[in-house]
Amino acid sequence: MVKLTGLKKVKTAVFISGTGSNLKNLIKFSKIKNSPISIDLIFSNTAKAKGLRFSNQFNVKKYVSSFKDSKIAETKILNLLKKENIKFICLAGFMKILSKNFIKKFNGEIVNIHPSLLPKYKGLNTHIKAIQNKDKVAGCTVHFVTAKLDSGKIILQKVVKISKKDTLTTLAKKVLRQELKLYPAAIKKIFS
Template sequence: MPSKSCNVVVLLSGSGSNLQALIDSNRAEGSPARIGAVIANRADAYGLERARAAGIDTAVLEHGGFAGREAYDTALMHLVDSYAPDLVVLAGFMRILSGGFVRHYHGRLLNIHPSLLPKYKGLHTHQRALEAGDTEHGCSVHFVTEELDGGPLVVQAVVAVAPGDDAQSLAQRVHRQEHQIYPLAVRWFAEGRLRLGDHGALLDGQPLAASGHLIRP
């Protein structure tokens, strides 16, 4: 385990339920991860309130007024780097990041996505799983690359689709699993167990399967 804490910066746009799960996990389990700052692209993001309640520094960088995505991401990079992060965590950050941003944080940028990737990249994942007649759905933590929702998988949690599910009921169960696997992945990284190798994600020096570490009910 590293002798110093792992400084984490969290980017979000909304309610911050995954942020809360990270905060709670760090407190309960004595994780070497320490959230140094939470940055939002919306001033009304409730995740900022969660961060302030936990005594975490917050910042807002709204995208209005920037010439485009590259200009915004350059400013965001400078802001993130001012907190000297070891790891950057996307927790419902509703912007597609530029290639320059992703390359800058190569190997230290994690995202969580509400599907069993590579299925259902993008939005409306729960409804798409139901429309496809899937019997299993879930969520995935992955390293971020320039391919949207396409980086090497770290851990996935499987959720059974019930006969009476709608998108909302399925989403609720998936969210509960998100709140388990995201703190797990961040803790692995903070402990020095997880890293991005040349050919994919490594846990304890061993290549993870293409699906990552799989958790079933």
């Protein structure tokens, strides 16, 4: 477990593959006085990730490496994390699965935000599954990352009601609104 040392914030990397809405939110959260983390690196597996624009906007280093050869990519990333003294990783819409080796070799904690109430609906297409199964509720989960997909210890969850009118788009928006509150709350809980 990463421990807070005095007044220093824990150096954190955020891994993304898409628009970066959780990334932007985490950067803003990291800037508040009582936040336990500082965002020091943004990593993406694709140069097309729209969230990379926040690197310039907030003056945070960025690094892109495709996962065509995941072993090479992970070795490069681990070296970079070590060089930058990163102790904490937040996965925020990162669409690659980190290897057991990477998770073991990274000397810190890795957390992920997932758009379902785990252990229900691991992996992709969570909102479609919830709607098709006529679930009354959906939600999001922040959990520790282990070698088993979406199976690490749950830190916090938030429930979202599904209305009869909800579509994939409306449900996704509802869940994202809660994700933006849940991720900072979970990080505070980890370091409290």
